[in-house]
Structure formats: structure tokens, C-alpha cells
Amino acid sequence: AQSVSQHNHHVILSEAASLELGCNYSYGGTVNLFWYVQYPGQHLQLLLKYFSGDPLVKGIKGFEAEFIKSKFSFNLRKPSVQWSDTAEYFCAVNAPYGNNRLAFGKGNQVVVIP
Amino acid sequence: NAGVTQTPKFRVLKTGQSMTLLCAQDMNHEYMYWYRQDPGMGLRLIHYSVGEGTTAKGEVPDGYNVSRLKKQNFLLGLESAAPSQTSVYFCASRRPDLRGETQYFGPGTRLLVL
16 A cells, blocks of 8 residues: 655745645555645645656646656645745545555645745 | 535534534545544545445544445444544545546534544
């Protein structure tokens, strides 16, 4: 079964700072990779996903993530954060074609100070 | 198109009481999931279903039961609630296992067991 690791559970930064959240997964085969965001008091929303093609994926609100197969990583980045990016961010992975389940990381709580 | 809805939004139970959480989706999705979210633990899969009349156990199924009598509904039952089941419960749904299929989440049910 696949598993997902996210480090630095709590991240505090100032507006305009750059953000990078790490995500590593353990699964040797083909994977689908996702980043979800949960704003305070809200449900999870898809930020971006990778399943094939260009390993640099662009999502909503200026976020992007890079899939590096050799490192089993799918790190999320944003060059300049805003106060409205305060949220919890979850990386998730599933193996397609027979595996119906997403494995989630434990999340990164990001607080952006105005 | 309401997407994924959950009822109730919030509930307080006493230890030993029972209740049922309802998840409904109007996207004609085959797959449905129940997760619980606890601080620092990410999302953990309780049970899931790959079609009407089918259910399967996830990571943390103990103390919960589910039913999928209709394609659009997925019920999560607690027969005898325990304080350890205090959590936020999220339902999700998606189409069958194609590359990059996104899970869509409901708004959550906050459960407090005293």
C-alpha cells in the first residue's frame, strides 16, 4: 500500500514570502498525485494534480508542483504567498487501474502573517 | 448541482448513543468514501464503496458501519459512540478509476462524543 509523508507540519511565514511544502510517497509503480487545500472551516478542495505528461503542474491561485519520479516527490510551491493562503494543505497519492483509494499525508498547517 | 452534501453539520452524542451520518452526491459517481480528520493525523479512510450495494473497509473501520443502498447515498453509522470517535467526518465521491480522477469532498460533519 502506498503512504505519503509531509514534513514541517506547521509553517508560519509573512506575506510575499515563498512557500514550498514537501511531499514524498512510497510506491514503486505509476501514481496519481494530488494536492488538496482546506481553508479554515471549509472542506477539502483540489489545488492541482498530476497523472501524466509535464511533471511541472500548475494549479489554482498561483500554486505549482513538480513531480520528480526518481525522488518519489511531489513538492508544492508558490513564489509569493498572500494572507488568504492560510490553510491546511494535504498531499495525496493513489495508484490507478485497480486501486480505488487515496492515501493522504498528515497535512501542513500554513499561516500567512499580513 | 449541489455536489457532495452531508447531514448533519454538527452533532453532540453521549457515550453509547448511536447515530447515522448521511452523505449524498448528485454527480452520478460510482465511488464514495468516508474519512475522519483528526489534528495532526490527516485524513484516514474509514470505509468506502465502489458501487451500489458494495462496501469495503478502509484504514480505521472499527466502530463504524456503512451502507450504500442507493448509488447517490452513502451512510456511516456509529452503533455505540465512544469519545475516541470525536472527529470531523468527510464524505467524498469520484468517478471510476481512470487516470487522474479527482475526489470531491463534502463540507464535513463535526461530531463530539461526551
